[in-house]
Amino acid sequence: MRTTLLAAALAVALPGMAWQGVARAQQAPATTSQKISDGVVRLGFLLDMSGPYADVTGPGSAAAARMAVEDFGGKVLGAPVEVVVADHQNKPDIAAATARAWFDTGGVDAILDVAASATALAAADIARAKNKVIVFNGPGAVRLTNEACSPVSVHWAYDTYALANSTALATVKAGGESWFFVTADYAFGQDLERDASAVVKANGGKVLGSVRVPLNNPDFSSFLLQAQGSGAKVVGLANAGADTTNSIKQAAEFGLTQGGQKLAGLLVYISDVHSLGLKATQGMLLTEGFYWDLNDETRAWSKRYFERVGKMPNMSQAGVYSTVTHYLKAVQKAGADETAAVMTAMREAPVDDFYARGGRIREDGRMIHDMYLFEVKKPDESKGPWDLYKLVATVPGDQAFQPLSASRCPLVKK
Structure with missing residues (x-):
């Protein structure tokens, strides 16, 4: 019903x-190709x-x-x-x-x-x-x-595998070996936490805990307090959109980064960085499949x-x-x-x-296709409102995404 x-x-x-x-389709002229269904x-x-x-x-x-x-x-x-x-x-x-x-x-x-x-x-x-x-x-x-x-x-x-395989790997190699995840409680967040956790553990790191947060939640205070209390070097944000910007803003208010913890935005869009400003996001590593200032x-x-x-x-x-x-x-x-x-x-x-x-x-x-690992610029490095990233590494597509050998797709022949 x-x-x-x-x-x-x-x-x-x-x-x-x-x-x-x-x-409109029913009124299409008779000259329209008959190979198009309607x-x-x-x-x-x-x-x-x-x-x-x-x-x-x-x-x-x-x-x-x-x-x-x-x-x-x-x-x-x-x-x-x-x-x-x-x-x-x-x-x-x-x-x-x-x-x-x-x-x-x-x-x-x-x-x-x-x-x-x-x-x-x-x-x-x-x-x-x-x-x-x-x-x-x-x-x-x-x-x-x-x-x-x-x-x-x-x-x-x-996808979540490519994000984790680039951002999480680079963060662990830079010394962020212990993680706590603040995770959006639906399919995307759960997959992103799982894929990032696998990368962290495969490279000698540890996951100290995680917390699930409802979609479009305005108040992250209790969740960030758990992350702060975990003592993890890295707080992984397995969320997106307004949830990401709200969690980053409130993390700054709680003094997470001032206390020595590092934020890892596992899906951060350029619009998020632009909205938050370079002062709040400078130095953050993130992975994108495209950036407006890559080439001509x-x-x-x-x-x-x-x-x-x-x-x-x-x-x-x-x-x-x-x-x-x-x-x-x-x-x-x-x-x-x-x-x-x-x-x-x-x-x-x-x-x-x-x-x-x-x-x-x-x-x-x-x-x-290729994915790109970026670092958010410092305010004095930026030449304009949308000059936000500096390229750290280009990750070839066959390395960025899940290999077919690990696929769970029934269409893949093994």
């Missing part, structure tokens, strides 16, 4: 997203538009998607391309119901991002059942390419994005642009929007753009 009510509510709440899109290529984005991840996905990811469609010319195989956006409110049941409605009656051909891991896992189940392409840039749970992998899913920007290509695209959005893009938002472009190229190559043909074309073609060079999609759905 709950699912039925949600679907009915969505039919009322999302007329401009799914239902009006169907009307005359329109419709791309869905299930994002956090108003919650704790709105700043790191949300309107910025939607803007990146629209940029990609415009740069592609607005059409593929003669058919118009539309971007459909919905706010899942960080609720898996809403994400699942929206994905089902989009695929069943909304004319959506593919979902090319779902913000947050729990909602992504819910939408992934629907995409698998409906045999529709789904790609992830916002979520990080590595189980998306392990137990939850499928022939129709791709994990694009980053990243600077040129990011300047265009900034002119539209008013801030520099993060790795998930830049990843959305890369994903949309790759998907549309695959439709063009396949000569149709049929799922199997498009997935084959996506897997066969390398990802060569400003986001990734020589990227490739493995059989488990993981898009392999």
Whole structure:
């Protein structure tokens, strides 16, 4: 009954997203390519538009998607391309119901991002059942390419294994051998704590404890006191978005770093550092899959994005642009929007753009590309509001991400 009510509510709440899109598709001119199922290529984005991840996905990811469609010319195989956006409110049941409605009656051909891991896992189940392409840039749970992998899913920007394998390893090697985790209590946080703990222990370190924190929790005082009392050299923040910025702010208020403990932000976006300021974040090590100031290509695209959005893009938002472009190229190559043909074309073609060079999609759905270990600059090192990072190391994709030999994906042949 709950699912039925949600679907009915969505039919009322999302007329401009799914239902009006169907009307436009039915009115498509007769000259539109017959290889496109309903005359329109419709791309869905299930994002956090108003919650704790709105700043790191949300309107910025939607803007990146629209940029990609415009740069592609607005059409593929003669058919118009539309971007459909919905706010899942960080609720898996809403994400699942929206994905089902989009695929069943909304004319959506593919979902090319779902913000947050729990909602992504819910939408992934629907995409698998409906045999529709789904790609992830916002979520990080590595189980998306392990137990939850499928022939129709791709994990694009980053995952918890790559973050842990870069940030945690560098922190342990720098002397941070004892850890305490402050962990967001849902799929992403749990995976990130598990992967980082494994790296710490494998390199001679110890995990002294952890505490689970509800999503979008405003008060971290009791959790930070536990971290402070643990005596751990490193307090690992296995969270994201507003939870990360709130925990870093309150850690400064409690004097964690002044007392000798070091914060390790296991998922920190450029928007988080910009919001917190260099004084609060200087010296922090973090891992990203993209930075606007890496080279001429990243600077040129990011300047265009900034002119539209008013801030520099993060790795998930830049990843959305890369994903949309790759998907549309695959439709063009396949000569149709049929799922199997498009997935084959996506897997066969390398990802060569400003986001990734020589990227490739493995059989488990993981898009392999280089990751980057950065250190946050000191205030006197920065030349401007968004000049925030200095590159410490480039981690090759085949070293950054989980090896296939360790995969739990049933699609991987061993």
